[in-house]
Amino acid sequence: MAKEKNIMEKIAHANQSVTKGIDPKDVKHWAKIYIMGKVYEVPADLTIMQAMEYAGYRFIHSCGCRAGFCGACSTIYRMKGEYKLQTAMACQTRVECGMYLVQLPFSPAEKPIYSVTKEPYEGNSFLKYFPEIARCVSCNTCTKACPQDLEVMDYVQAALRGDFQRVAELSFDCIQCGMCALRCPAEIVQYNVSQFGRVMYGRNGFPENKALKKVVKATEKGEYKKDFKNLLGLNMKQSKEAYKKQQATKAKFLKGGKK
Amino acid sequence: MSTKTEYKLIGGYPQDMRNSIKKVEATRKKRAGKVLEGMSLKEREEVLNQCHPDFRPGGKRKIGLGLNKGNIAPNEVADLIEAHPLVDPKKINLKKIDHDVDLLIIGGGLAGTAAALLANDGGVKTDKILLVNKLRHGDSNSIMAQGGTQVADAPEDSPPIHYLDAFGGGHFTNKPEVLKALIEEAPHSLKWLVDLGVLFDRTEDGDFVRLAGGGTSRKRMHACKDYTGMEEVRVLRDEFRNREIPTLEYCPVIELLTDPTTKKVTGAVIWEMETGDYKVIRAKATIMATGGFGRLHVRGFPTTNHYGATNDGVVLAYRAGAKLRDLDTVQYHPTGAAYPQQIIGLLLTEKLRSMGAQPVNVDGEAFVYPLEPRDVEASALIKECYVKNKGVPTPTGMQGVWLDTPLIDVINGKGTIKDSFPGMVRMFERFGVDMVKDPVLVFPTLHYQNGGIETDPLANSSIDGLFVAGEVSGGVHGKNRLMGNSTLDCIVFGRISGRTAAKYLKKNKTAGKLSFKHLERYEKLLKDAKIKTNRKAPMVLPDYRGKEALERMLDIFN
Numbered sequence: 001m002a003k004e005k006n007i008m009e010k011i012a013h014a015n016q017s018v019t020k021g022i023d024p025k026d027v028k029h030w031a032k033i034y035i036m037g038k039v040y041e042v043p044a045d046l047t048i049m050q051a052m053e054y055a056g057y058r059f060i061h062s063c064g065c066r067a068g069f070c071g072a073c074s075t076i077y078r079m080k081g082e083y084k085l086q087t088a089m090a091c092q093t094r095v096e097c098g099m100y101l102v103q104l105p106f107s108p109a110e111k112p113i114y115s116v117t118k119e120p121y122e123g124n125s126f127l128k129y130f131p132e133i134a135r136c137v138s139c140n141t142c143t144k145a146c147p148q149d150l151e152v153m154d155y156v157q158a159a160l161r162g163d164f165q166r167v168a169e170l171s172f173d174c175i176q177c178g179m180c181a182l183r184c185p186a187e188i189v190q191y192n193v194s195q196f197g198r199v200m201y202g203r204n205g206f207p208e209n210k211a212l213k214k215v216v217k218a219t220e221k222g223e224y225k226k227d228f229k230n231l232l233g234l235n236m237k238q239s240k241e242a243y244k245k246q247q248a249t250k251a252k253f254l255k256g257g258k259k
Numbered sequence: 260m261s262t263k264t265e266y267k268l269i270g271g272y273p274q275d276m277r278n279s280i281k282k283v284e285a286t287r288k289k290r291a292g293k294v295l296e297g298m299s300l301k302e303r304e305e306v307l308n309q310c311h312p313d314f315r316p317g318g319k320r321k322i323g324l325g326l327n328k329g330n331i332a333p334n335e336v337a338d339l340i341e342a343h344p345l346v347d348p349k350k351i352n353l354k355k356i357d358h359d360v361d362l363l364i365i366g367g368g369l370a371g372t373a374a375a376l377l378a379n380d381g382g383v384k385t386d387k388i389l390l391v392n393k394l395r396h397g398d399s400n401s402i403m404a405q406g407g408t409q410v411a412d413a414p415e416d417s418p419p420i421h422y423l424d425a426f427g428g429g430h431f432t433n434k435p436e437v438l439k440a441l442i443e444e445a446p447h448s449l450k451w452l453v454d455l456g457v458l459f460d461r462t463e464d465g466d467f468v469r470l471a472g473g474g475t476s477r478k479r480m481h482a483c484k485d486y487t488g489m490e491e492v493r494v495l496r497d498e499f500r501n502r503e504i505p506t507l508e509y510c511p512v513i514e515l516l517t518d519p520t521t522k523k524v525t526g527a528v529i530w531e532m533e534t535g536d537y538k539v540i541r542a543k544a545t546i547m548a549t550g551g552f553g554r555l556h557v558r559g560f561p562t563t564n565h566y567g568a569t570n571d572g573v574v575l576a577y578r579a580g581a582k583l584r585d586l587d588t589v590q591y592h593p594t595g596a597a598y599p600q601q602i603i604g605l606l607l608t609e610k611l612r613s614m615g616a617q618p619v620n621v622d623g624e625a626f627v628y629p630l631e632p633r634d635v636e637a638s639a640l641i642k643e644c645y646v647k648n649k650g651v652p653t654p655t656g657m658q659g660v661w662l663d664t665p666l667i668d669v670i671n672g673k674g675t676i677k678d679s680f681p682g683m684v685r686m687f688e689r690f691g692v693d694m695v696k697d698p699v700l701v702f703p704t705l706h707y708q709n710g711g712i713e714t715d716p717l718a719n720s721s722i723d724g725l726f727v728a729g730e731v732s733g734g735v736h737g738k739n740r741l742m743g744n745s746t747l748d749c750i751v752f753g754r755i756s757g758r759t760a761a762k763y764l765k766k767n768k769t770a771g772k773l774s775f776k777h778l779e780r781y782e783k784l785l786k787d788a789k790i791k792t793n794r795k796a797p798m799v800l801p802d803y804r805g806k807e808a809l810e811r812m813l814d815i816f817n
Contacts, residue, residue: 056805
């Protein structure tokens with residue numbers, strides 16, 4: 001018993017730097033960064049987000065999922081001695097010595113209103129809702145600004161051609177951080193353009209799924225009612241038996257698979 | 260001051276970890292396509308008792324007051340329940356109502372957003388709905404869901420089969436009628452998502468790609484690469500914005516309001532984080548969809564959860580008189596990142612194992628069936644590291660086991676990893692590791708709040724005027740949730756709660772009075788239970804500030 005209790009303590013101890021914040025005594029390597037122009041020494045093994053917290057920031061914005069999915073922690077930085085402005089997600093970028101950085105918690109971008117269920121699946125609807133895409137000068141600034149390394153300019157061009165599928169494929173990994181729009185000299189809101197493209201393609205680009213349709217219909221007709229009634233009527237022992245039996249069919253059904 | 264890393268890294272890993280990787284590579288061919296047999300129910304029970312954090316002594320206690328008095332909860336949860344309100348009710352002016360609505364929705368993940376849409380479909384006018392968010396609309400655990408959404412639509416599958424998988428996966432502790440509601444509504448929900456434009460993975464002929472998950476006996480996981488939750492959130496949020504439903508961001512709820520005589524929930528007080536002032540919301544119905552509690556770091560575990568996952572909804576609803584359940588179990592995801600430091604705790608989706616990646620120990624040996632239910636799989640990993648001492652130590656002192664990701668390409672063909680897991684490949688690349696070539700190091704991480712505010716098949720809580728949806732609710736998953744049933748839970752019960760609230764609003768035309776009467780009762784309960792504490796709750800946000808900075812912090816504006 002005592003031994004295993006020890007396990008939990010060991011685990012908690014091993015995780016301390018992540019769960020409780022970092023003790024400078026444990027830090028071996030440091031980096032000098034500049035948050036809004038002010039210099040801070042922070043542990044070199046951290047992300048920008050963790051480093052800002054180490055420096056004393058308690059985020060009330062510019063911080064969301066902390067794992068690269070939500071696009072809340074958009075950051076602009078420049079390396080000391082360089083002129084080039086770079087973009088990053090604070091939670092997905094390790095600090096580097098000489099970073100001058102600031103966060104952008106919000107992008108005040110325009111979003112047109114449309115109805116995905118009523119809008120006809122016609123290529124020119126891109127221009128109807130986003131006429132500004134015609135102003136694209138192919139400067140590729142949006143692509144360079146994308147922290148997900150997407151080919152942003154290419155999907156804007158695909159939108160101009162009315163190619164829903166191409167827009168959807170090229171933009172699928174977009175986290176809507178807004179950096180492309182903020183850098184665009186033509187005032188295009190790329191991430192809204194691609195959102196429109198994806199929902200239109202998702203709704204209209206595939207044949208109706210017959211298997212799904214069948215199950216929806218069967219549910220509506222109450223075809224599973226009897227099975228459910230039986231299942232809910234089982235006592236604990238019977239439930240366990242039925243579960244065991246069903247799990248035993250795994251091998252038959254889980255083999256192989258379509259790619 | 261030095262900026263050089265202490266270890267010479269080879270492809271992102273120090274030499275001693277590289278040595279172990281060589282052993283993994285040596286056994287890879289032999290392991291390809293072969294997996295160890297699954298455990299029997301008895302073996303599962305043994306490893307759970309031996310190594311699962313929920314089953315190990317310590318870490319929990321009985322809740323000392325209220326409806327669930329005597330029920331077990333993690334200390335971190337009990338601490339928040341046994342606490343005082345954040346602000347003195349006397350300092351809040353309830354006479355000035357800032358937002359007067361029919362339906363208040365707290366939390367803008369998948370559940371809250373779906374609820375708004377279905378309430379609107381059910382007849383609640385857009386300008387009579389208000390969705391409030393602690394952070395931004397969509398910043399949630401939902402958006403981080405990677406693996407997929409379970410729907411039993413394959414020809415060899417059926418909703419009753421799905422039901423039994425989930426019931427057994429939950430160790431037969433789920434509320435049967437609530438679970439049935441989840442499963443029955445699943446096909447409709449999937450159709451709804453597709454009709455709104457969600458891009459699920461497809462085969463070349465346009466059929467859905469369906470995968471297995473831990474504990475499923477059929478392939479029914481519908482994924483959107485490894486961005487399933489993000490894609491679902493994006494689409495629902497876009498629809499929400501197209502309908503121009505009002506929403507507030509950076510406005511956490513810090514207290515519910517109740518009618519002093521009927522005890523009905525009649526609104527909430529929000530705190531504007533940027534300015535520090537409060538606003539009063541009056542609502543005829545309220546849906547609680549605040550999500551989970553990973554940021555409490557139960558038992559000192561890292562977490563996969565987003566920054567705002569601090570259990571607020573459970574705390575607030577309990578004070579208002581709602582019943583809770585199944586708080587005693589916590590879901591640890593078997594495969595959180597254990598290396599490098601920058602991403603410790605972050606989720607490596609179960610879909611990796613669905614597609615053939617195997618957990619492997621320091622000597623390159625497989626030691627567990629890769630797709631046991633999550634609690635069993637997590638326990639097996641802890642056992643390998645801390646009982647059998649076959650873990651791989653990291654430079655920060657953690658132990659982990661390898662998840663042999665290159666196997667996925669060996670089994671499914673070159674390029675599969677990049678196509679199926681673009682988010683994951685990208686994340687590791689950013690920190691110097693190539694998961695296509697090398698395995699990645701994993702250790703269980705705090706992932707999901709199994710229990711919560713007790714719900715019923717229509718998303719009712721036990722108190723009038725309050726409905727619940729998503730991770731904050733308790734009952735549907737019992738004491739353990741299966742992969743792919745959480746996004747499903749959010750979507751299905753988001754929809755059901757929206758529908759139920761719309762119906763409720765047709766019968767209940769007035770909100771009732773606004774008061775903090777429930778807090779008076781709660782303070783008395785605290786006193787009667789002899790709980791003396793300075794703790795205040797909800798937590799709202801965790802605090803990761805560095806020790807040095809904190810020691811010199813001055814609060815001169817207050």
